[in-house]
Amino acid sequence: MTPAVELSGAELRRGARTLWSELDLQIAPGEFVAVLGPNGSGKTTLLQVLLGLLPLSAGTVRVQGEQPRRGTSTVGYIPQQRALDPLTPLRGRDLVGLGLDGHRWGPGLGGRRRRRDQVHEALAQVDALDYSDAPVGSLSGGEQQRLRVAQSLVGDPQLLLADEPLLSLDLARQRTVVELVDRRRREHGTAVVFVTHELNPVLPVVDRVLYLVDGRFRVGTPDEVMTSANLSELYRTEVEVVRVRGRILVVGAEEAPVHCEVHREDGAGELRSTAGAR
């Protein structure tokens, strides 16, 4: 079976900085890979490489067996969230429809009716029908984010690239999005590369984690990667990984994506988690 993604000896330099190098990673169809790392570690840049927007500095990259190209309809993309201009002249359903025909003229294969049904179904999946006729610029950040998720899935992608898709969503909506993406990859074999600051919301569904820190990285299952020894090596400082009620918390690295701190009052230790508070 052709891997959804194949990086070999991959390196990316930006200016004088090497974001990552010697990265070998194969992602199988249907696999769910979470990409973690502090700000500036190169997570978004990795997605840009897979989208064909940025060439590698060294090594090779293949997406579904081919050189990545811009605008490939089999790749769905949820960009990192930026508020839409309040004057954007689009309704919610128009934004979702761009996921079907944004890259070509006309209603595409199957005609207008099929297109309308597909958009309707995608809107229903993210619970966005109620506001699908409103101008997108008038919607809240979370509502816009749900439309972006619908847009990325409406074209039935074989690879889904998601950049912080849970931002601005409340816990119930986060769960809905994670379940939706999980169902998609199980039922349609869509491979998922999911950039996130929060491992815990996706922990139940993640197959592997790619953890990037300052040019260093680890790849493996959450149990393999999320250990005190590994993260201490990546952050070059003493870091403790704690498991509490099925959640993974990282103590000691200020910039770690999922972190908590030990807060002492009156000599009593209290574990105060900031995970999930973003």
Ligand SMILES: Nc1ncnc2c1ncn2[C@@H]1O[C@H](COP(=O)(O)OP(=O)(O)OP(=O)(O)O)[C@@H](O)[C@H]1O
């Ligand atoms: N066009 C560019 N030219 C030079 N450097 C760039 C360019 N775009 C991004 N960078 C740098 O590349 C590094 C990685 O950026 P990237 O956006 O991939 O990080 P990230 O891990 O996604 O961070 P965040 O969690 O903040 O979104 C950053 O230090 C950034 O300043």
